[in-house]
Amino acid sequence: MTDMKMLYLMIPLAPLAGAILAGLFGRVIGRAGAHWATILGVAAAFAGSAYTLNHLLQGGQPFNGPIYTWLTINGIDMSVGFLVDNLTAMMMCVVTFVSLMVHVYTIGYMHEDPGYQRFFSYISLFTFSMLMLVMSNNFVQLFFGWEAVGLVSYLLIGFWFKRPTAIFANLKAFLVNRVGDFGFVLGIGLVYMHTGSMDYQAVFQVAPQLVGKTINLIGDTQWPLLAVACILLFVGAMGKSAQFPLHVWLPDSMEGPTPISALIHAATMVTAGIFMVARMSPLYELSDAALSFITVIGAITALFMGFLGIIQNDIKRVVAYSTLSQLGYMTVALGVSAYSVAVFHLMTHAFFKALLFLAAGSVIIGMHHDQDIRNMGGLRKYMPITWLTSLIGSLALIGTPFLSGFYSKDSIIEAVKESHIAGSGFAYFAVVAGVFVTAFYSFRMYFLVFHGEERFGKAGHHDDHHDDEHHHGLAPGEKPHETPWVVTLPLVLLAVPSVLIGYVAIEPMLFGDFFKGVIFSGNHHVMTELKEAFHGAGAMGLHSLQTLPLWLAVAGVASSWFLYMKRPDIPAMIKDKFGFIYKILENKYFMDDLYFNVFAKGSRLIGTGLWKIGDVGIIDGLFVNGSAKVVGWMSSLARRLQSGYIYHYAFAMIIGALMLLFMMNKGLIG
Numbered sequence: 001m002t003d004m005k006m007l008y009l010m011i012p013l014a015p016l017a018g019a020i021l022a023g024l025f026g027r028v029i030g031r032a033g034a035h036w037a038t039i040l041g042v043a044a045a046f047a048g049s050a051y052t053l054n055h056l057l058q059g060g061q062p063f064n065g066p067i068y069t070w071l072t073i074n075g076i077d078m079s080v081g082f083l084v085d086n087l088t089a090m091m092m093c094v095v096t097f098v099s100l101m102v103h104v105y106t107i108g109y110m111h112e113d114p115g116y117q118r119f120f121s122y123i124s125l126f127t128f129s130m131l132m133l134v135m136s137n138n139f140v141q142l143f144f145g146w147e148a149v150g151l152v153s154y155l156l157i158g159f160w161f162k163r164p165t166a167i168f169a170n171l172k173a174f175l176v177n178r179v180g181d182f183g184f185v186l187g188i189g190l191v192y193m194h195t196g197s198m199d200y201q202a203v204f205q206v207a208p209q210l211v212g213k214t215i216n217l218i219g220d221t222q223w224p225l226l227a228v229a230c231i232l233l234f235v236g237a238m239g240k241s242a243q244f245p246l247h248v249w250l251p252d253s254m255e256g257p258t259p260i261s262a263l264i265h266a267a268t269m270v271t272a273g274i275f276m277v278a279r280m281s282p283l284y285e286l287s288d289a290a291l292s293f294i295t296v297i298g299a300i301t302a303l304f305m306g307f308l309g310i311i312q313n314d315i316k317r318v319v320a321y322s323t324l325s326q327l328g329y330m331t332v333a334l335g336v337s338a339y340s341v342a343v344f345h346l347m348t349h350a351f352f353k354a355l356l357f358l359a360a361g362s363v364i365i366g367m368h369h370d371q372d373i374r375n376m377g378g379l380r381k382y383m384p385i386t387w388l389t390s391l392i393g394s395l396a397l398i399g400t401p402f403l404s405g406f407y408s409k410d411s412i413i414e415a416v417k418e419s420h421i422a423g424s425g426f427a428y429f430a431v432v433a434g435v436f437v438t439a440f441y442s443f444r445m446y447f448l449v450f451h452g453e454e455r456f457g458k459a460g461h462h463d464d465h466h467d468d469e470h471h472h473g474l475a476p477g478e479k480p481h482e483t484p485w486v487v488t489l490p491l492v493l494l495a496v497p498s499v500l501i502g503y504v505a506i507e508p509m510l511f512g513d514f515f516k517g518v519i520f521s522g523n524h525h526v527m528t529e530l531k532e533a534f535h536g537a538g539a540m541g542l543h544s545l546q547t548l549p550l551w552l553a554v555a556g557v558a559s560s561w562f563l564y565m566k567r568p569d570i571p572a573m574i575k576d577k578f579g580f581i582y583k584i585l586e587n588k589y590f591m592d593d594l595y596f597n598v599f600a601k602g603s604r605l606i607g608t609g610l611w612k613i614g615d616v617g618i619i620d621g622l623f624v625n626g627s628a629k630v631v632g633w634m635s636s637l638a639r640r641l642q643s644g645y646i647y648h649y650a651f652a653m654i655i656g657a658l659m660l661l662f663m664m665n666k667g668l669i670g
Contacts, residue, residue, distance in 0.1 A: 004055070004063060008082050011048040011092065012131035014041040015099075019124035026117030034117035038124040039103045045127065046096035053089040062086070064137050064201065076198065083137030083200060087343065087518045090509075091134040091275055094347055098267040098354045099127040101490035105358055106259045108487035109365065113257075119159060123263060126152040130268045134275060139188045139198045142276070146184065146240065149269045150177045156264065157256040166255040173249035180239015180246050187232030190215075191283075194225060204282040211286050230283055230290035234297075237273025241327050244301045248591055250324055251308075254316040258361030261316055265323055266353035271346045274330045278339040278519055285522030291335050292422040298331025299423070299430035304589070306437035310444065311585045314371045315360045318445045322397065323353055325434060332427045333412045336419035337524035344509045345408035348502050352396035352405055355494040359390040362487050363449060366480040367456060370473035373445055378454040382480040387450050389491040394446050396498045398439040398553045401541040404502030409435075410540070411510060411530065413549055418529045435549045439556025447564050456480065503537045510534070 018041025022034035029037065056062065062085035069079040102123060110119055129152055133145025158170030192198055194213070195206045207226070214222035237243070242250040250270065254261055264270065277284060277294070284290055302325050309321035326349050333342035364371055366383050380387040396405035413435075416428045456474045474480065482488065508514040511531045521527050534540065544550045563571050575582050587593065641652075663669050 004052075004060075005065075005067070007048050007052065008063060008084055008135070009067065011045045011052070011096075012128050012135065014044040014048075015124045015127040015131070017041055019121045019128060022117050022124060023121030026121065029117075031116050034120045035103070035107050038120045039100070041124060042096060042100045042103050042127055045131065046093070046100050049089065049092035049096045052084060053086075053093050056084075056086055056089050066137075070140075075196075076192075078140045078198070079138070080141055081137040081199070082135045084135060085518050086514050087275075087279065088134055090343070090347060090514075092131060094350045095127065095130050095134065095268050098350055098494075099123070099130075099263060101354065101358070101494055102259045102263045105262075105361070105487055105490040108484050109259055109361055110257060115159065119156075119257065119259075122152055122156050122159070123260065126156070126260075126263065126269075130272070133272055137200055139191065139200075139203075143184070143188060146236070146272065146276075147181065149264075149272060150174070150181070150240070153253070153260075153264050153269055156260040157253045159256050159260070163255065169249075169252040169255040173253050176246050176249040177239045180236050182235075183232045184236025184239075187229050187234075187236065190225070190229040190232060194229075200279070207283050207286060224287065224289065226283065226287040227289040230280070230287045231293055233280060233283075234273075234277060234290065234294055237276055237331075238297065239273075240276075241270050241273030241331065242301075242324055243273070243297050243327065243331055244304065245591060247301060247305060247324055248588070248595060251317055251320045251588070254314070254320050258316065258357060258364060261320070262354045262357035262361070265320060266357050267350035270323065270327055271330070271350065274327070274334065274342055274346050277331075277334045278343050281339045281520045282522075284334070285337065285520055285524070288421060291337060293335075295332055295335025295416075295419075295421060295427045296423040298328045298333075298335055299427035300328070301325065302328025302332060302434045303430040303437070306434050306441065308585055308588055309441035310437070311582065312441075313374055315363060315373050315376075315445065315449065316357070316371060318373070318441060319353070319356050319360055322356075322438065322442065325438060326353065326397075329409065329412050329431060329434070332416055332431055335427065336415050336421055336424055336526055337521045338412065338415035338419075338526050338530070339519045339521065340510050340515045340527065341408065341411045341415050341530075343515075343519070344505065345412055347505070347509075348396070348404040348408045348498075351494055351501060352393045352403075352498040355389060355393040355491060355498050356397065358487075358491055358494065359386050359393060362386040362483045362491065363390075365483050365487065368474050368478075370456070373448045375456050375473060376449045377452045377456070378450070379480055380450040383482045385482060385488040385491060389488075389495045390446060390450065392495045392498055394442045397442050398556065399435065399549060400553070401544045401550065402503060404498055404500065406544065407502030407506045407537065407540065410544060410547075410549060411506070414530055414533070415526050418526050419524070421524070432549060432552065436552040436556040439553040440560045443557045443560040444564055447561055452565055503541075506537050506540070507534075 015038070018038035021029060021037040026034050062083070064081075064083045064085075066077075066079040066081040069077065071078050103120070106119065106123065110116055113119065126149060129145055129148035131145075133142060133149060136142040136145060154170050154174045157173050158166045160166045188198075191203055194210055195203045197203055197206070210226050213225040215225050215228060217223050217228065235246075238246045250265060253265060256264075284294075305321050305324035305328060309318050309325065312318045312321060326345070330342045330345050330349070333339070333345060362383065363376070363379065363386060366379065366386065367376060370376075392403075396403040399406040399409040413428075413431050416424055416431055419427075456478075510527070511534055584590070660669075
């Protein structure tokens with residue numbers, strides 16, 4: 001076991017070592033040194049993770065124990081501890097594999113950038129933080145990893161810190177995540193207060209005794225303890241996994257370089273919340289109220305964020321809204337107690353969404369950093385590898401039978417259909433309607449970029465983004481070109497699991513023993529009902545030809561082809577006729593305006609009021625300066641009496657003596 005313990009330690013520490021080398025000694029080791037140090041670190045972590053998963057699948061024992069005691073206060077044990085079971089090992093493999101692909105890809109994408117070494121240092125540090133989060137066996141370490149990924153994402157979104165938009169975006173991400181993390185801390189505090197432990201296993205053992213317990217929050221109203229604790233923990237997940245209404249930071253975070261969009265916003269950081277809820281399944285299973293809350297939030301995110309993807313023109317933002325929508329699907333699966341389905345979709349989505357982001361980045365390089373899909377078209381013949389891998393990623397995303405996304409997405413739809421929890425009816429409508437929406441915006445982007453007339457190199461092209469670092473777009477007459485192998489190799493390697501992993505993994509992950517003893521679905525029978533209907537991955541693919549989701553996806557693709565390839569005048573006409581709806585979508589349901597005008601300006605108003613009235617007016621004006629003025633006024637009076645002339649003082653003495661005599665005469669003093 002000690003050998004395995006050393007291996008588990010090596011897995012997160014290898015990327016950390018790479019990050020330190022590239023970050024602190026970047027100038028010494030140079031560009032090549034920076035990318036070799038970090039890539040080798042992450043490759044070692046991936047090899048270790050793959051070995052760990054294989055070890056567990058061959059019947060090896062899961063590991064759960066402390067590694068290092070940080071501090072103990074008053075009986076609270078705060079230690080670094082690892083819990084390595086099948087769920088952890090699967091997450092470790094996904095995180096390290098996608099991270100490795102992104103590291104290789106970055107060599108090509110960032111080769112002109114002056115911050116090359118710094119970028120490698122950040123993404124390697126991110127990998128370390130994410131591994132610490134998924135490997136933790138207690139809430140303290142979970143929170144450490146949780147905050148560390150938040151910090152590194154802040155650094156990465158604002159990587160090009162000379163752009164005002166990037167600085168605004170990273171501040172927004174940081175602040176919105178603080179809101180979620182505040183709930184998360186309160187949830188952890190509640191769990192500790194009522195269980196007396198920070199260790200997962202200990203908390204899960206005590207949890208059934210908390211059923212029926214209530215707490216006072218406001219006034220005398222009693223709230224069920226477990227529902228409050230679970231919802232507060234989920235508020236943390238809403239921030240990190242960008243669920244409505246804390247989703248506003250994720251589309252703006254596209255200001256960071258493309259490789260981090262793939263790493264953070266597709267495969268790893270945004271799935272931390274989903275992973276956390278799945279890990280806490282023994283707690284969530286005890287509270288139907290919390291599960292209903294999760295279901296409804298996920299359903300709103302899945303459907304309404306998809307609508308926003310339809311009108312975006314920036315290639316990365318389309319993919320960003322698609323990520324939001326897919327995270328909504330995962331959240332719905334958690335809400336209906338299909339935790340293993342949510343984690344399965346998390347895994348398949350990680351591959352095809354990372355693929356789509358990196359393919360978008362490849363297009364951006366080919367287009368000389370023009371991101372507007374209205375300036376593209378016909379790229380298929382210039383960028384064949386990017387075209388093919390994008391097509392595979394898009395087909396996986398919309399749930400094409402036999403591709404990975406199909407198995408996980410259809411399982412979610414079936415699970416919601418079988419569920420009887422409050423809110424599942426609305427959720428079923430949302431996830432089914434979402435299938436059409438997803439297919440529509442994915443293929444709108446695909447057709448506009450790779451098919452149709454060539455719209456690049458024209459003088460009057462659209463340009464919504466101004467960038468100081470790179471020149472924008474192709475010069476007239478210039479043609480796009482396929483990107484170098486360091487960019488296309490990761491695309492090909494990510495396309496393979498995007499096709500195969502669903503077919504291979506569905507049976508063990510959903511209906512086999514893969515998550516036995518790790519994920520609990522308690523008294524909810526969704527998974528049993530799914531298992532009865534499942535007759536093998538092949539049969540599921542064939543059966544889908546008769547189901548509604550497949551035909552909705554086909555309809556979505558067909559209508560996007562018709563509207564954007566055959567009759568591009570219709571979308572323009574719809575935009576004119578339904579300007580009101582378009583305006584709502586363009587302004588993202590006015591959520592940003594609400595937050596900015598009410599919360600941001602409101603808090604600034606309160607701050608200004610406290611400063612001007614409280615600080616300057618009352619404290620400085622009344623207490624500090626006021627007391628000084630009173631003392632000064634009294635001193636000026638006393639100063640008049642102290643003239644320095646003897647006859648003034650003699651006169652004062654005579655007056656004093658006369659007053660004393662008068663008072664004695666009247667018997668006032670004796």
